[in-house]
Amino acid sequence: MKTSAILLSFILLANSAISQKLKGSDTVLPLAQKEAESYMKSNKSAKLNVTGGGSGVGISALVDGTTDIAMSSRKIKLTEKMKLADAGKSFKETTIAYDALAIVVNPANKVSQLTREQLEGIFTGKIKNWKEVGGEDLQIVVYSRESSSGTYDFFKEHVLNNKNYASSVLSMPATGSIIQSISQTKGAIGYVGLAYVEKDVKALKVSFDKGKNFIAPNMATAKDRSYPIVRPLFYYYLTTVEKAIKPFVDFCLSAEGQKIVEEIGYVPLKN
DSSP, X not given: OHHHHXXXXXXXXXXXXXXXXXXXXTTXXXXXXXXXXXXXXXXXXXXXXXXXXXXXXXXXXXXHTSOSEEEESSOOOHHHHHHHHHTTOOEEEEEEEEEEEEEEEOTTOOOOEEEHHHHHHHHHTSXXXXXXXXXXXXXXXEEEEOTTOHHHHHHHHHTSTTOOOOTTOEEESSHHHHHHHHHHOTTEEEEEEGGGOOTTSEEOXXXXXXXXXXXXXXXXXXXXXXXXXXXXXXXXXEGGGHHHHHHHHHHHHSHHHHHHHHHHTOBOSOO
C-alpha cells in the first residue's frame, strides 16, 4: 500500500512538472515570452517553455507533436493544413495581437522614405544602388529572414506582390541578426517587427499609394491602420490540447495580456 502511494505521488509530481511548449515565429517570440513569464507568476503550477525558429518551424512542430502551441506571423498554409488533416489532427487558430512590419536601414543612410514599388525593386534585385532611390552612390545590401519565417512569406506576398527575392539577398536565421547586420553596414536594408526597432537602426516611412503619402511605422499608425504593412499574429494549437492550454491563451487575450502586447511594442486586438 505504501509503495502504491509513493508511486501515485511520483506520477502526480511528474504530470505537474510537464511543461507546455510554444514554438515558432521570432516575431511572436518576445511577446510570448513576456506573456508566459507573467502567466507563470500568477499560476505557480504552470510551466511554459517558449522557443523561436520561425513560423514554419513552429507549425511543423505542431504537425509532428513536439509543441503544444505554434506561434506564427502568417496564416497557416494549405500544405500545412493538409499535413495536419492527413495525420488526423484538427486545430484552432487564435489571433493574439497585430504587428507593424518596419523597413529599416543603417542610421547613416540619408534615405528616409520608400514606395512599395521601390521596395519591390530593391528586394527583387532590380534596384542595386541607393542613388537610384535618392540616396548616395552606395551599393544596397539586402537582408531578409529565412524562408521558414512567416515574416519572409508575409513580406513577399504583401510588399513584393509575390515576386521572388533576388538571389543576392542575404538570409538571416533571426530578427536580431538582421538588426545587428544593418547596424554595422551603411548600405544595408531589411525588415523587422515594430517591437524590434531600436536606435541602432532607422525605420523608413513607406508609401503604398505610389508616393502620395508616406507613413512612419509606430504604435499610433499601426493602430489606426494608416501604416500599410500591418499583420495579425497567431497561435495555432490542436483541439486535443485545447483544454490544457486554454487558460494561457485566455490570459493572452485578457485585458492584462493585451496590456503586455502594447508594452512590448505590438498592437493590441482592441484599440
